[in-house]
Amino acid sequence: MLKSLTNPTKISLAKPERYKMYQQLLLSVLIVVLGISHLGSSQPGAYSPISADDSEVKEIAEFALNEIDDSEHLSKIIRIDNAQSQTVAGKNYKMDITYGPTVCKRGSTTDRSSCALQQNGPMRTCEVVVFNQPWTKTRKLTEFGCQ
Numbered sequence: 001m002l003k004s005l006t007n008p009t010k011i012s013l014a015k016p017e018r019y020k021m022y023q024q025l026l027l028s029v030l031i032v033v034l035g036i037s038h039l040g041s042s043q044p045g046a047y048s049p050i051s052a053d054d055s056e057v058k059e060i061a062e063f064a065l066n067e068i069d070d071s072e073h074l075s076k077i078i079r080i081d082n083a084q085s086q087t088v089a090g091k092n093y094k095m096d097i098t099y100g101p102t103v104c105k106r107g108s109t110t111d112r113s114s115c116a117l118q119q120n121g122p123m124r125t126c127e128v129v130v131f132n133q134p135w136t137k138t139r140k141l142t143e144f145g146c147q
Contacts, residue, residue: 045086045087045088046086047084047085047086048084048086049083049084050083050084050093052081052083052095054083057080057095058077060095060130060132061080061097062077062112063130063139063141064095064097064126064128064130064141065077065097065099067144068126068128068141068146069099071101071106072105072106073101073102073104073105073118074101074102074104074105074106074108074109074115075099075100075101075102075112076099076100076101076102076112076113076115078098078099078100078117079097080095080097081095081097081098082094082096082127088131089133090131090132090136090138091131091132091133092129092130092131092132092142093128093129093132094127095127096125096126096127096128097125097126097128098124098125099123099124099126100117100121100122100124101117101118101121102115102116102117102118102121103115103117103118124146125146126146126147127144128141128143128144129141129142
């Protein structure tokens, strides 16, 4: 505690302390500013939103549908929502796919796009996660849950 500001040794001791205090304050402000600037950015390893219109997303959704659909009629994707990707040792794709049955029986054709949806057919929405590693030709449905 300083008793007198007239003592030169006390003032010289106060300057480094003040400098240290300002340095700590500046460092704290810098940490807060950097933290705020990264709030909206994606973290490494986190899922990031991607366009459901992307051709690879559509291809992954079709793959997932082939894996989960075992109905008598071929099903067709109606909508893809909440598409996201995560870079791992390859990519994880997470999305919600809504699909419904077509008029085509399984085995009658391999081209779903030529099959019309059944009128009043039941629609189903599933959240799927597909792991894709193109350089090893690995693609597998790792998680799914349907409503």
